[in-house]
Amino acid sequence: MVDLRLYLAQRISALVMVPLVFGHLILMIYAVQNGFSADEILARTKGSLGWGLYYGLFVFAVTIHGAIGLRAILFEWFGLNKTLLNSISWAVGLVMLALGIRAVIAVVL
Amino acid sequence: MSQSKELLQVSVRRGTEDESGLSTYEVPQQESQTILDVVTWIQRHREPSLSYRFACRVGMCGSCAMMVNGEPRWTCRTHVQKVLRDGRLRIEPLRNLPVIRDLVCDMTEFFDKWTRAKGVFEPTETRDDEFAAIKPSDPKRMQANAAIECINCAVCYAACDTVNLNRAYLGPAALNRAWTLANDDRDGAYYDRLAAVSESDGCMNCHSHQSCMTYCPNELNPTASIAGLKRLASLAYLKGKL
């Protein structure tokens, strides 16, 4: 049930996520060095176009990657038909995207 | 062959797709005995109506594959000693294929998938042309050679969990065949074949978990062939050819 385009979208989104995940992990370790507080994080992210783009891209890649992965699992475990698969993975993807963008806006704006 | 006193406890699945059960037989153990020898002994001495398939008995024809103690095997080349568990054997028809009767599966869908994966050579020249000169050391030829000794036994197909979850999936054998042709310079259906193998039940569904490679009696590596197809199809798509 995974065709060439879905396969490529999932692989490319994984490639995009790899450096972002490492960046995020390094940032987390760096950020807790001087104690860990919301103020300190917001001071860094508020008004920052760079962090907005960084986490915006992250959210976008996670959405694509996760929705396609979920689609494959739903098919293999529950044998859903194509219409159902596409509707559920689009719905879950859009919810993930909305929640992610909301979180990015909250820390950046 | 020396006769031994030991008796093997052999359960054989008998019946059809809809209704089957295990029948148990005691079979005298012999030296260098294969699973196919055991099945043949049961048919000759205990159960004349037992249905099973074989032809060459030397690992060439690919017709004798069955599940033995839950794992797919070419039975004519599998020694009882290698797979015996506590003196017991459970012999069943291949997994992932419809059963016709007893140990005989309907191979139609298995071979239909070879056609769907464009497993047929498409010549670009005629008999009047010169022979194509392809060096044995040519890298593409070497990749084709590594995958070409398939005997169509469907052992890999029975071992594949992805086929088990999605019966439309093309499966390791058909895709391995497509890979050999994708590396054949004389073939003229390169992009058509890549399009065929990357349809929605094609090579992109492979989880690379290597059961096919683990069980292939000819030690082929369909997992690597499928990874190769994924690569070629992705490149072709990015170049706008698919």
Ligand code: SF4
């Ligand atoms: S590697 Fe791919 S083809 Fe081989 S058994 Fe696993 S899913 Fe099936």
Ligand code: SF4
């Ligand atoms: S790839 Fe190996 S296991 Fe699969 S059909 Fe060919 S010989 Fe049999």
Ligand code: FES
């Ligand atoms: S009988 Fe031909 S491969 Fe086993």
